[in-house]
Amino acid sequence: RHQSVLSVARNALVCILEISRHHTFVKALISQHIVKVLVTIAEEHEPEAEIAMLTAAIMERLAKDSMGTLQLAEEDAPARLVTFCQRHGTHPACVQTCLGVVALMAVDDNPESRSDENLLKAGMGKVIIELMEKNADQAAVMRTACVALGGLGEGAESHSTQLAEEGCFPALLRALSDHKTDARVVRAAADALVSILAYTPKRVSDLVHNGVVKTLTELLSLHKEKLETSKVFLDVMACMLSEDCLANTPASFLSQAFIYGGIVPIVLAVTQLHKEDLKLVKAGIVAFGRLMEASDMNDLDLVVEQGATAVLAQAVALHGAEGKITRPALTSVVRILGASKASVVEVVKSGMALMCVKVLKHHSEDPRVLRTATTVVQMLISLTSHGGDDSGEILVADLLKTGIVKSLVHAYHKRCQDPRNAKIVCELLESLALSGDEGARAIVEHKGLELIIEAVVPHAGVFKVKRPAMATLEAIAGCNDEYDAAVTAIIQETPALNQGQTKKTHQATDLAGKILHGAAHGAGELLHAGEALVRVASKDTAKDQAEEQEAQPVQSVKTAQSEA
DSSP states (O other): HHHHHHHHHHHHHHHHHHTTHHHHHHHHHHHHHHHHHHHHHHHHHTTHHHHHHHHHHHHHHHTHHHHHHHHHHHHHHHHHHHHHHHHTEEEEEEEHHHHHHHHHHHTTTOTTTTTHHHHTTHHHHHHHHHHHHHHOHHHHHHHHHHHHHHHHHHHHHTHHHHHHHHHHHHHHHHHHHHHHOOOOHHHHHHHHHHHHTTTTTTGGHHHHTHHHHHHHHHHHHHTOOOOOHHHHHHHHHEEEEEEEEHHHSHHHHHHHHHHTTTHHHHHHHHHHHHHOOOHHHHHHHHHHHHHHSSOOHHHHHHHHHHTTHHHHHHHHHHHTHHHHHHHHHHHHHHHHTTTTTHHHHHHTTTTTHHHHHHHHHTTTTHHHHHHHHHHHHHHHHHHHSSSSHHHHHHOOOHHHHHHHHHHHHHTTOOTTTTTHHHHHHHHHHHHHHOOOOOHHHHHHHTTTHHHOOOOOGTTTTTTTHHHHHHHHHHHHHHHHHHHHHHHHHHHHHHHOOOOOOOHHHHHHHHHHHHHHHHHTTGGGHHHHHHHHHHHHHHHHHHHHHHHHTSOSSSSHHHHHHOOO
C-alpha cells in the first residue's frame, strides 16, 4: 500500500512539474494554492529524496513568479526546504534543486514575502554552509550554494552579519580554492563575497589573514582571458579597498597585502588585455585607484616599476570620454606624481599631460573630472620646471601647441563660482604665465585674462584664488609695455582685483606665493614662513589702507614690481 501511495504522489508531482513548464499554468497552480498541496505531500513522504527533489523543482518554478514566492512564504516553504536539505544533504541532485529555490527566493523583491528574512530565520544560512562542506566536490552544488548565500546576504547588514557569524567567508574561500578551474563556481563565489562583504567591512582583515589576496591573484592569473570572470575578481579587490573596509582596517595593511602579494602586475595585465572593454577597464581602474589611494607613498615606486603609468595612460587615451574611468585613472596619476622623481619622468613620457588637455574638452559637464585633469597638468608643470633640465620647457611648449589655454577656458567658463574651480584655474594660468612670454601670450590671445576675472570676482577675499591670479597678471605685465598697460587697465576696472591691494599686502602676498610655490617642490621648511607672511599681510591690510587712502588706488604693475 505504501508503494502504491508513493507511486501516486510521485506521478502527481511529475504531472504538476510538467504543467509548470508554462507560465500561464503556473498562475493557475498558484491560484489553486498548490504550495499547500506540495508541503502536505512532502511531509507525508519526508524520507523520500525523489519526492523532496520533485517538490523543490516545482517550488523553483513557482519562485520565478512574485505571487508564487509570496505563497511559498505563507505556507512556510523555507522551513520545508531546510528539512529537505538536512534530510537529503548527501543527495547532490536534491540539494542543488532545493538551493535553486533558495537562490530565487533570496532575491525576490516582494516586501510582503520577506523571503530572505524567513529563510535565515529558518536556519538556511547555516544549512547552506554545512551542505557546501558535505558536497565540496560537487561543482554544480557549490555554484548554486554560492549564489544562494550571495542572495541572502545582499541588501541587509543584519543578514550579512548573520552569515558571516555562521562561517560563510571560509566556505566561500574554500569554494574558490577547490574549484579554481571552474569559472562558473569561482564567479559565483566571488560575487557572493562582494555582496556580503559590502555589509560586513570589519571582516576584511579576516579575509586577508585567510589568504584571499593569494587566492585572488592565482584566480585572476588563471582566468585572465575570461572577461566576465576577471571582472568579478577585480570587483572583490575594489570592495576590499572600499571606504568602509578602510575605515575598519589600517589602509597600509590592506594596500601592502595587495602590492607585496603580487596582484598589481596581474591587474594591470588584465586591464591591458581587455583594453577595449569598457566595463572591465572601469573595474580594473577603480580597483587600482582605490589601491593607490590606500597606499603609502613609499610603496608607490614599486607600483610604477610594475607598469602602472602605461596602463593608466592607455585607459585615458582609449576611454577619455568616460568619466568613471578617467577620474580614478587621473586620481591615481596624482598619487604617483607624489612618489618620486622617477615616477614624474614616467608620467611625462606617457604623454599624460596632453591627454589631460583632451579631457578638458570632453568633460565640460563633470567638474570633478575637470579638476583632476587640471591638477595633473599643474603638478607636471611645477615638478618638471624644477627638474634641472629642459623637460619643463618642452612640456609647456607642447601644452601651448595643444591649446591648453583654449581648453581651460572652454572647460571652466561660467564654472568659477565654485572656489575649487577658481583656485585651480588661477594656479594653472600662473604656471603658464611664469613659464615665459609664450605662456603669457597664449593667455592674452585666448581669453585667459577674462577667465581670471571670472575666477576672482566671486572670490575677492579668498587668498588662494587671488594670489595666483595677481601673480599671473604680474607675469603677463612684465612681458612688454602693451601687456602692462592692458593688465593695469583690467585691475583698475575690476574692483575685486583692486580690493585690498595696498603696498604692504601686495608685497607680502607676492612673496608668500613664491614661498608656497617653492615648498611644493621640497622646500618644506619655507611653508610656515609663507603662511606667516600671509597672516601679516592680512592683519596689516586695514592699517595700510587708512594710510594710503590719498594714494593712487592702482599703480602700474611694473612699478609695483620694481618697488617690491
